[in-house]
Amino acid sequence: MVSYILRRVLSTLPVMGIVALFVFSLLYIAPGDPAAVIAGDQASPADVERIRQSLGLDRPFLVQFGTWLWHILHGDLGTSIFTNLPVASMIAQRIEPTFSLMAITLVLTILVAVPLGVVAAWKAGSWVDRTIMAFAVFAFSLPVFVVGYVLAYVFALHFDWLPVQGYTPLAAGLWPWLQNLILPALALGSVYIALIARITRASMLEVLQQDYVRTARAKGLGQRNILFVHALKNAAVPIVTVIGIGIALLIGGAVVTESVFAIPGLGRLTIDAILRRDYPVIQGIVLLFSFLYVLVNLMVDVTYTLVDPRIRY
Amino acid sequence: MALLEVENLQTHFRTPEGINRAVDGVSFHVNEGETLAIVGESGCGKSVTSMSLMRLIAEPPGKIAGSIRFQGKDLLQLSEREMRAIRGNDISMIFQEPMTSLNPVLTVGRQIGETLRMHQGLDKQAAEARAIEMLTLVGIPEPVRRVREYPHQLSGGMRQRVMIAMALACNPKLLIADEPTTALDVTIQAQILQLMLDLKRRVGAAIVLITHDLGVVAEIAERVMVMYAGRKVEEAPVAELFRSPRHPYTQGLLGAVPKLGSSLTGAARRLAEIPGQVPSLKGRIEGCVFAGRCTLATDLCRQVAPGLEEKGPRHIAACHYARKEAAAA
Numbered sequence: 001m002v003s004y005i006l007r008r009v010l011s012t013l014p015v016m017g018i019v020a021l022f023v024f025s026l027l028y029i030a031p032g033d034p035a036a037v038i039a040g041d042q043a044s045p046a047d048v049e050r051i052r053q054s055l056g057l058d059r060p061f062l063v064q065f066g067t068w069l070w071h072i073l074h075g076d077l078g079t080s081i082f083t084n085l086p087v088a089s090m091i092a093q094r095i096e097p098t099f100s101l102m103a104i105t106l107v108l109t110i111l112v113a114v115p116l117g118v119v120a121a122w123k124a125g126s127w128v129d130r131t132i133m134a135f136a137v138f139a140f141s142l143p144v145f146v147v148g149y150v151l152a153y154v155f156a157l158h159f160d161w162l163p164v165q166g167y168t169p170l171a172a173g174l175w176p177w178l179q180n181l182i183l184p185a186l187a188l189g190s191v192y193i194a195l196i197a198r199i200t201r202a203s204m205l206e207v208l209q210q211d212y213v214r215t216a217r218a219k220g221l222g223q224r225n226i227l228f229v230h231a232l233k234n235a236a237v238p239i240v241t242v243i244g245i246g247i248a249l250l251i252g253g254a255v256v257t258e259s260v261f262a263i264p265g266l267g268r269l270t271i272d273a274i275l276r277r278d279y280p281v282i283q284g285i286v287l288l289f290s291f292l293y294v295l296v297n298l299m300v301d302v303t304y305t306l307v308d309p310r311i312r313y
Numbered sequence: 314m315a316l317l318e319v320e321n322l323q324t325h326f327r328t329p330e331g332i333n334r335a336v337d338g339v340s341f342h343v344n345e346g347e348t349l350a351i352v353g354e355s356g357c358g359k360s361v362t363s364m365s366l367m368r369l370i371a372e373p374p375g376k377i378a379g380s381i382r383f384q385g386k387d388l389l390q391l392s393e394r395e396m397r398a399i400r401g402n403d404i405s406m407i408f409q410e411p412m413t414s415l416n417p418v419l420t421v422g423r424q425i426g427e428t429l430r431m432h433q434g435l436d437k438q439a440a441e442a443r444a445i446e447m448l449t450l451v452g453i454p455e456p457v458r459r460v461r462e463y464p465h466q467l468s469g470g471m472r473q474r475v476m477i478a479m480a481l482a483c484n485p486k487l488l489i490a491d492e493p494t495t496a497l498d499v500t501i502q503a504q505i506l507q508l509m510l511d512l513k514r515r516v517g518a519a520i521v522l523i524t525h526d527l528g529v530v531a532e533i534a535e536r537v538m539v540m541y542a543g544r545k546v547e548e549a550p551v552a553e554l555f556r557s558p559r560h561p562y563t564q565g566l567l568g569a570v571p572k573l574g575s576s577l578t579g580a581a582r583r584l585a586e587i588p589g590q591v592p593s594l595k596g597r598i599e600g601c602v603f604a605g606r607c608t609l610a611t612d613l614c615r616q617v618a619p620g621l622e623e624k625g626p627r628h629i630a631a632c633h634y635a636r637k638e639a640a641a642a
Contacts, residue, residue: 220400
């Protein structure tokens with residue numbers, strides 16, 4: 001098991017390398033000249049050239065890439081063109097709200113979507129199933145910002161149960177922290193919940209046809225045990241896979257959600273950086289999210305071996 | 314009083330094309346410690362009968378009617394909760410497919426142990442200890458290691474042994490074995506049958522053995538019930554049935570078994586077969602269910618369904634001409 005995890009970690013290195021190359025190339029692929037942008041509207045061509053040299057933008061591509069990679073490996077993500085602050089510390093300031101939002105959304109999604117999918121499969125064809133699936137289609141077709149504004153209107157403005165927007169750090173206490181995250185997590189999670197509920201249902205439907213489910217019933221086991229232990233563990237591989245893939249949805253959705261709920265996280269930082277063509281910041285954030293995605297999928301691979309003993313690498 | 318008394322069992326399924334009468338008015342009984350074989354070809358209702366005894370038929374689309382009295386209690390009147398307390402405890406079941414009937418993601422020990430924890434209230438350690446004991450009993454080597462293993466680490470024969478260990482863990486009064494050896498190699502079949510007989514003696518359980526393999530029937534059954542198209546057509550003690558089968562269907566079944574020493578090469582040496590197919594069970598069948606395939610069938614057979622009649626000592630069959638046929642044979 002340990003050697004498997006080690007091998008998987010090693011195999012992510014080339015992936016991360018390719019991601020790094022791609023992220024670095026953004027600078028060249030994207031339209032617009034960063035030196036010109038920084039120099040501003042009134043700059044002379046000489047000013048632009050001076051800035052270009054000071055940033056090293058005139059050196060050969062591979063040299064620039066090598067230097068950049070070397071710094072990153074030493075924890076230096078560069079300096080923001082705009083604020084002149086180190087990118088690493090800019091990200092560090094914004095990371096807590098975003099990761100809190102994603103973690104709460106993930107937990108909420110699994111707690112809601114998996115039981116819904118299991119019940120829908122168990123009661124397949126009944127009104128319970130149809131209601132759950134209708135809800136899933138509905139949630140799936142609404143964009144995050146619509147759900148977000150509706151939730152904020154109903155639960156924050158109308159009922160006044162939860163704050164409309166903002167973020168309270170975890171250091172200020174669990175409940176204040178959670179209070180600010182419930183609505184954003186619901187908004188961000190609605191598509192994700194719908195997706196996972198559907199996958200859970202489909203996977204469970206297949207498993208419930210299997211002979212070993214009949215055996216479990218013939219042993220006199222209770223319905224809950226049959227569904228959530230005997231069947232769900234067998235249905236888990238596709239569900240875990242989609243949970244992993246869905247992290248990408250969360251990353252994209254977090255940017256929008258943070259705007260809707262005015263959460264000072266990485267999403268806002270990303271948007272600001274893109275608007276200002278602050279390339280070092282954009283690169284740093286994309287690199288971080290890619291790393292997160294690779295890490296989550298590594299965890300998914302390891303989870304397979306935990307739920308299904310037949311999977312060994 | 315018999316251990317199990319089944320009276321006019323009817324298991325019907327609602328389908329888009331009409332009602333499928335998979336089991337249509339079957340009655341039989343099983344005494345304590347007895348082995349009853351239910352034989353018949355595919356689609357005759359054997360498996361549905363066994364699933365009905367455990368109330369494992371999904372309702373709807375299925376519907377079970379009649380009465381199934383087990384130790385005097387009518388199982389069809391019990392709540393689902395009361396029924397669960399009987400399944401796996403007083404009545405347990407072994408299925409045909411050992412490869413797919415065990416849960417692939419749970420250890421063998423857990424699967425044997427959970428019935429014990431559920432029905433007998435054993436704790437985790439006690440259940441595992443008993444699981445090891447059961448694995449030893451069914452002849453699995455290195456039970457202490459095997460108990461922590463998963464089904465895919467075992468061979469087909471081993472898995473069927475695990476199924477038997479699981480079924481017998483709570484010392485049931487009745488064991489229903491649905492084609493327990495069909496999916497196994499011939500050499501393993503004999504071992505598994507022997508094991509079932511040994512354990513049955515030890516535990517004192519009665520067995521209902523569902524099979525289409527007459528060799529298996531001859532080896533372990535005491536009484537045989539022959540089913541055809543959802544009905545019982547003949548029932549007799551095993552020796553009596555093999556010596557003088559009365560129903561033309563039973564005669565056909567026995568005739569279709571190859572005999573050791575007879576050659577099957579050459580045109581004249583063709584194995585006897587029953588022409589035709591089992592009739593569709595959708596819609597009622599007028600007259601005798603076997604009339605369509607029976608060489609002796611007359612207009613009487615096609616119009617009036619024969620009742621089960623006494624044709625010999627403890628021997629009943631449903632055929633208008635059975636006595637005549639037996640006398641002629």
